[in-house]
Amino acid sequence: TELSKIRNFSIIAHIDHGKSTLADRLIQRTGGLSEREMSSQVLDNMDIEKERGITIKAQTVRLDWKGHVLNLMDTPGHVDFAYEVSRSLAACEGALLVVDAAQGVEAQTLANVYQSIEHDHEIIPVINKIDLPSAEPEKVRHEIEEIIGIDASNAVLASAKSGIGIEEILDAIVERIPAPKGDADAPLKAMLVDSWYDSYLGVVILVRVIDGTIKKGQQIKFMAAGTTHLIDRVGAFRPKIEQLPDLGPGEIGFITAQIKEVAQARVGDTLTDAKRPTPHALPGFKEVQPVVFCGLFPVDAADFEKLRESISRLRLNDASFSFEMETSAALGFGFRCGFLGLLHLEIIQERLTREYDLDLITTAPSVVYKIKLTHNNGEIELHNPADMPDPTKIEEIEEPWIQAVIYVPDEYLGSILKLCQERRGIQKNLTYVGGRAQVTYELPLNEVVFDFYDRLKSLSKGYASFDYEQIGHRAGDLVKMGILVNEEPVDALSMIVHRATAEVRGRGMVERLKELIPRHLFKIPIQAAIGGKVIARETISAMRKDVTAKCYGGDATRKRKLLEKQKKGKAKMREYGSVSIPQEAFIAALRMG
Ligand code: GDP
Ligand code: MG
Secondary structure, eight states: OOGGGEEEEEEEEOTTSSHHHHHHHHHHHTTSSOTTGGGSOSSOOSHHHHHHTOOOSOOEEEEEETTEEEEEEOOOOSGGGHHHHHHHHHTOSEEEEEEETTTOSOHHHHHHHHHHHHTTOEEEEEEEOTTSTTOOHHHHHHHIIIIIOSOOTTOEEOBTTTTBTHHHHHHHHHHHSOOOOOOTTSOOEEEEEEEEEETTTEEEEEEEEEESOEETTOEEEETTTTEEEEOOEEEEESSSEEEOSEEOTTOEEEEEOSOOOGGGSOTTOEEEESSSOOSSOOTTOOOOOOOEEEEEEESSGGGHHHHHHHHHHHHHTOTTOEEEEEEETTTEEEEEEEESSHHHHHHHHHHHHHTSOOOEEEOOOBOOEEEEESTTOOEEEEOOGGGOOOGGGEEEEEEEEEEEEEEEEHHHHHHHHHHHHHTTOEEEEEEEETTEEEEEEEEEGGGTTTTHHHHHHHHTTTOOEEEEEEEEEEEOOEEEEEEEETTEEOGGGOEEEEHHHHHHHHHHHHHHHHHHSOOOSSOEEEEEEETTEEEEEEEEOOOOSOGGGGGOSOOHHHHHHHHHHHHHHHHTEEEETTEEEEHHHHHHHHSOO
């Protein structure tokens, strides 16, 4: 395709403002799918994505409109996948900014729109859901100008649901978004935007060609990975797969090259011709590393092999997730796994539970600590609190820090500052952008991985947005806090904490466990301790009544059902000494109040 006929764009929207519905409409209007095929939303194709309303893997669709080729790039919607978002945006020249006409501009829009502005994108505001009686398009137009600071006088008024404004949006993309630039005669230079495993095609690689041409039968080199591969397919999604002879400058499409694992096709890598390579790789390649680690153990020890197989299969499709075998005194055989963040952890855990039908116990998430040993015995990287050396052997512990940028409306600023302060944050900057506060904080990652994002959202009623980058390790007064249930240490719940926040964390943990562990026939003490010193304690009082007592004798089937339910519940419990801890308790206990 001729450069002047290509438009590459993404859609930026807060959750539920209508991104998926609009994408479906654009596909439908340009003839990619029939009415019948449109029945379910096309771009969000994983159950978990649908339920959570977030996009995890970027997808792209090629649309034909009035002699032009429009490439719609979907982007992941969560901070854990920030690097993938930045690469998707780098592959586009413009964006549709979708804002709900009844809700107005919301937080998640902001972080992405600022990134888009940084990439010099042409931004087309789309005010969606104008069919709603509560729609206030003029107010929202004003908000876009006020808060985001872009011209919204030519915003498109639309209803993705009733199909209003769809053609106008397509025309605006052609008229306002600039065509990509590139040199067809230069050596091939293409960006690897995304990769995923397809059971039929193998590893599929989404590319944006910058210069040159990529074609079937070509030997290409992955510049960061240093590997070469023979291309066996080139094509585009409409959204159905269409094979093409080649992709030229400015084009977005996919290739396959008999690659077995996505780990060999890293997002951000530069692809070039093996025989005629480009001298300069694209800037910005980053090897994403797991930052949060936790143990995953089967509730039923007999499921270990099944867990191994399931984890290996998931890993085929997700290079950012890592795993290695782990044994725990209390939990037996399992795996220590690494993730990009807490959401990533939850997604993997949910897929294992749902798609592979496994009951799992998740241990406390931990970041990676660097420990300097005494007597010049070197330095170790600690991924698991259980491996913490004896305190006498530790010279110094360093923990990872991040720099976080938070956007928040004025009215919630106070509670957000308080939250950052509680989490040992160091304020670096506070400014106002379009009527909102922009706060920069340095924070220990350890204080962020548990629930910072959730707290931020709830304190700001969903309006605050948050973005972060790692800024290296720093020494800290860190200690291992153990949890004892009925005097027995539960290694899955031990965690590394800062001495200053240990008591608060310990108290929160024992209080939650008190709620989560069912009563037994005897009294159960629950303690948090550092070394031999107890810092928090609760007691679960002994149970008196039989669980069936509340059935008042009568109904026998009801009584049986209750007993069955109780038995089933037992299967999902772990015995600690003589105490049963339900599976949910492990995860729930780790959420801060
Ligand atoms: P996303 O999270 O941005 O992908 O949003 P969705 O496309 O999933 O839409 C969220 C909800 O808003 C769904 O229930 C849609 O049916 C609804 N929705 C989307 N566009 C419109 C619209 O133009 N008008 C109305 N009334 N509802 C819409
Ligand atoms: Mg969606």
